[in-house]
Amino acid sequence: MPEPFVLAPRHTASGGLPVAAAPTLDPAFGALAEFIGDERVTDLFVNGTDGLFLDRGDGAERMPQWRASEREVRDLAVALVAAGGRHLDDQSPCVDVRLDSGIRVHAVLAPVSTSGTALSIRVPRVHAADLDALAALGSFAPGQRAWLESLVGERANVLITGGTGTGKTTLLTALLSAVPVGERIVTIEDVAELRPRHPHHVSLEARQPNLEGAGRITLAMLVRESLRMRPDRLIVGECRGEEVRELLTALNTGHDGGAGTLHASGLADVPARMEALGALAGMDATALARQVVSAFTVVLHLGREPDGTRRIRQAGRFLLVADRLGIEEVRPW
Known part of the structure; x- marks a missing residue:
């Protein structure tokens, strides 16, 4: 067995925040x-x-x-x-x-x-932990960069979508790293991956049941608990089930600046994916549509190019279409 590989040590940015937490490989x-x-x-x-x-x-x-x-x-x-x-x-x-x-x-x-x-x-690579690093990698154009910063500053509620390996978690981490240092971020994930460069970040992780089948903590339970933690930014790393109901409720009751990620093949597929999650939460299509349109400011859809580069391919906005959830593409940059 080879000797354990040691990642690069922690460094400190000019503002005093850790740039790359790098413990020894297990x-x-x-x-x-x-x-x-x-x-x-x-x-x-x-x-x-x-x-x-x-x-x-x-x-x-x-x-x-x-x-x-x-x-x-x-x-x-x-x-x-x-x-x-x-x-x-x-x-x-x-x-x-x-x-x-x-x-x-x-x-x-x-x-x-x-x-x-x-x-x-x-394997998360620490060189893509903020907007500067993603811009250097070609993930978005300068105009898109300014727009992303404005979304953070305006406390927009953002849904990031894309297929597996398209960089959803990486982009969300970068956006959270741009949040003002005086705000409190609470992230909720099935498996904790979000590690923004921010001094006030609380990470909550779901828990599987023990060998006796007890002790399970679901994402939906964590979303409810997080509302008692006075978050300035409430983040669900990936919406995949009934927790979408709690997230929508939170984003519609004064918790601005929130975000989540969702697996979807294309921007046009996002409404159907949201309806499927709503069905798991016991929400009918009309109730879900009204909640989603009110909750999310913008949808960012990511894709992976043949050369491996992850890019923002489309942006969209939810809308009501005959009391059902629809989406339209926008180009705000």
């Missing part, structure tokens, strides 16, 4: 540490005994030198999940966890994963 990564040490790598995939694949920005590529048995991959998955404070076993064969280093690990055991234990590891 020894549980074992032989994967050398690959995570590559600054170009954003995702690692272990597909049982079928091999290891890395994404360096040009799509997944196989690492021919990687060899591991199913037992070794399973032990690796169990160790990584345990390092994040959760358990992976035959009773809980699918687990998502965030480690102290900020790395996110998703594991699925066989036989749920028919090809053997499957690991999906996402």
Whole structure:
């Protein structure tokens, strides 16, 4: 097993805020540490005994030198999940966890994963933690940058959408890093990934049930609890279920400057995705439409280019269409 890889140490910006929190990589990564040490790598995939694949920005590529048995991959998955404070076993064969280093690990055991234990590891790169860094990477044009800053300053409620790996969490982190230092940010996530450069950030994370099936804390429960914490900015990292009801209620009752993310293939697909979440929360289409139109100021839809660059592809605004939720594209920059 190679020596644990050590990320760059914490530095301090001129304003005194930490620029890059970088704890030592957990020894549980074992032989994967050398690959995570590559600054170009954003995702690692272990597909049982079928091999290891890395994404360096040009799509997944196989690492021919990687060899591991199913037992070794399973032990690796169990160790990584345990390092994040959760358990992976035959009773809980699918687990998502965030480690102290900020790395996110998703594991699925066989036989749920028919090809053997499957690991999906996402590595956040600290060089894209604010709007300056994203602008340097080509994520948006100068005009878009000024508009994004105005959204933060005006306390607009923003919904960020896009497919997997399009940079939703990265953009949201950058926007939160631009929030005035006198405001209190409360973020709510299934697996905590948001780490804005901000001195007053409280992170709440959902919790899976214990081995006896008790102790589960859902996103919807956390949204309700957060309202008692006097947040200036209430953020839900990803809307995926009934918590959308609580988020919409909060954004419609004086909690401006909030935000959330949502998986969607295109801007035109966002209303249908919102209606699906509303149905999970017991909301009919008309009630949901009225709540959403009132709650969100703007929708930012992201995409990933063939060269790996994540960009803002479209912006939109929700509207009512015969008492149903619709959306129209806008170009405010």
